[in-house]
Amino acid sequence: xxxxxxxxxGSSGMMAALTASKQNHNVTLIxxxxxxxxxxxxTGGGRCNITNNRDIEDFFDKIVTNKKFLxxxxxxxxxxxxxxxxxxxxxxxxxxxxNDHKVYTKSDKSVEVIETFKNDLIKNKVKILYNKKxxxxxxxxxxxxxxxxxxxxxxxxxKVIISTGGKSHSHTGSDxxxxxxxxxxxxxxxxxxxxxxxxxxxxxxxxxLQGVSMQKVELSCKIKKKKISIVGDMIFTHFGLSGxxxxxxxxxxxxxxxNGDLQINIxxxxxxxxxxxxxxxxxxxxxxxxxxxxxxxxxxxxxEILGLLNLSDKKAxxxxxxxxxxxxxxxKNMTLTCxxxxxxxxxxxxxxxxxxxxxxxxxxxxxxIKNLFFTGEVIDVDAQTGGYNLQIAFSTGYLAGIxx
Ligand SMILES: Cc1cc2nc3c(=O)[nH]c(=O)nc-3n(C[C@H](O)[C@H](O)[C@H](O)COP(=O)(O)OP(=O)(O)OC[C@H]3O[C@@H](n4cnc5c(N)ncnc54)[C@H](O)[C@@H]3O)c2cc1C
Numbered sequence: 001x002x003x004x005x006x007x008x009x010g011s012s013g014m015m016a017a018l019t020a021s022k023q024n025h026n027v028t029l030i031x032x033x034x035x036x037x038x039x040x041x042x043t044g045g046g047r048c049n050i051t052n053n054r055d056i057e058d059f060f061d062k063i064v065t066n067k068k069f070l071x072x073x074x075x076x077x078x079x080x081x082x083x084x085x086x087x088x089x090x091x092x093x094x095x096x097x098x099n100d101h102k103v104y105t106k107s108d109k110s111v112e113v114i115e116t117f118k119n120d121l122i123k124n125k126v127k128i129l130y131n132k133k134x135x136x137x138x139x140x141x142x143x144x145x146x147x148x149x150x151x152x153x154x155x156x157x158x159k160v161i162i163s164t165g166g167k168s169h170s171h172t173g174s175d176x177x178x179x180x181x182x183x184x185x186x187x188x189x190x191x192x193x194x195x196x197x198x199x200x201x202x203x204x205x206x207x208x209l210q211g212v213s214m215q216k217v218e219l220s221c222k223i224k225k226k227k228i229s230i231v232g233d234m235i236f237t238h239f240g241l242s243g244x245x246x247x248x249x250x251x252x253x254x255x256x257x258x259n260g261d262l263q264i265n266i267x268x269x270x271x272x273x274x275x276x277x278x279x280x281x282x283x284x285x286x287x288x289x290x291x292x293x294x295x296x297x298x299x300x301x302x303x304e305i306l307g308l309l310n311l312s313d314k315k316a317x318x319x320x321x322x323x324x325x326x327x328x329x330x331x332k333n334m335t336l337t338c339x340x341x342x343x344x345x346x347x348x349x350x351x352x353x354x355x356x357x358x359x360x361x362x363x364x365x366x367x368x369i370k371n372l373f374f375t376g377e378v379i380d381v382d383a384q385t386g387g388y389n390l391q392i393a394f395s396t397g398y399l400a401g402i403x404x
Contacts, residue, residue: 002158009036012376012393013163014117019401021124032133037114039172048110051079052387053101069356077398159404166350166377188355193254194347196247201240202337209236218270285317305330353380363403373400
């Protein structure tokens with residue numbers, strides 16, 4: 001039996017503490033907030049997209065950064081294991097197969113996930129310290145011996161698990177302060193980028209479309225000749241674009257945006273050919289173009305693009321081929337200039353963090369400091385939306401918990 005300290009009471013820290021205590025270790029979980037799981041509370045718009053119902057093999061395609069590092073943790077503790085854990089603890093969930101196979105709490109309340117963990121932590125005699133910020137680690141000759149609290153108190157132990165999260169949504173407690181502490185002890189912290197963030201767009205007219213949401217569009221972008229193409233829903237905002245397919249795109253282009261603006265192309269009707277759209281434009285020759293197109297696209301979207309082309313009042317039979325092509329170009333290949341993301345504060349996850357080269361992926365132990373382990377978003381791993389980031393937190397938390 002070892003004395004284990006887990007720093008950070010988010011999703012991965014709660015799982016790590018629980019798992020370690022079930023291995024009969026003496027576990028203390030330290031959280032700087034007055035409550036556990038503040039970030040978990042805001043996940044999935046407050047209803048917590050716990051994981052995804054796809055086969056675990058299919059998760060790897062959804063990992064944006066360092067997928068190979070996650071093989072051991074995902075296969076050691078799969079999405080099925082996670083759902084079995086919730087079932088055995090009386091937490092009901094639902095699978096939304098029509099919504100990209102996402103899994104949510106049945107009640108649509110993320111607080112239930114936190115309560116489930118909290119009850120189990122108490123049942124398993126994990127000592128929870130609230131309102132305690134860890135400000136340093138006690139490391140001698142590359143072995144960790146404990147942690148230092150903000151008030152100077154030192155707590156000694158055999159093993160430490162760092163579960164302090166990334167840097168996004170810092171009001172939830174994960175503000176990236178642990179990166180600087182780890183740097184002091186020679187861990188490499190890969191540069192931080194906002195991931196799953198809305199995108200800002202240069203073209204000023206975009207704000208006229210604020211609030212217009214579009215379903216199943218195809219958003220593409222080229223980075224060093226590599227085409228990135230994501231299909232999903234999006235929404236126009238006063239600064240640019242947001243919504244699931246935009247957030248996912250941001251995770252793939254965040255680094256490239258540092259070198260300058262990027263061109264983004266949107267196909268608003270990826271399942272419709274140019275000829276099919278042309279036929280719809282001309283369906284009723286005496287009707288205004290907007291009236292013909294409104295069966296397939298939102299009116300406020302059409303109003304804006306026809307206005308930009310000075311074709312607002314044109315009837316279908318007055319439209320020449322060149323203008324028809326211009327309309328179709330806006331629908332099938334709208335070209336926009338992306339000049340940034342909305343930044344780390346707004347991003348859902350953090351890309352970057354502790355280099356995976358310095359962590360043993362089979363145990364989550366540091367390769368530099370003995371008895372020091374890592375879980376969750378503090379590590380340089382990130383995934384698309386869909387429940388994959390929480391599965392990373394739970395799987396790495398579990399693996400660290402059985403490895404201490
Ligand atoms: C708005 C939003 C919605 C999201 N929705 C989803 C979703 O639906 N599905 C999904 O899969 N993912 C979602 N995510 C991502 C997911 O929440 C995170 O990837 C996951 O919570 C990371 O877990 P973690 O344990 O690594 O870190 P966190 O959950 O951030 O926990 C870290 C904890 O450590 C504590 N801490 C930090 N530093 C210290 C310190 N020095 N001393 C003591 N305590 C410290 C913090 O207070 C915090 O409680 C969402 C994220 C956001 C911001």
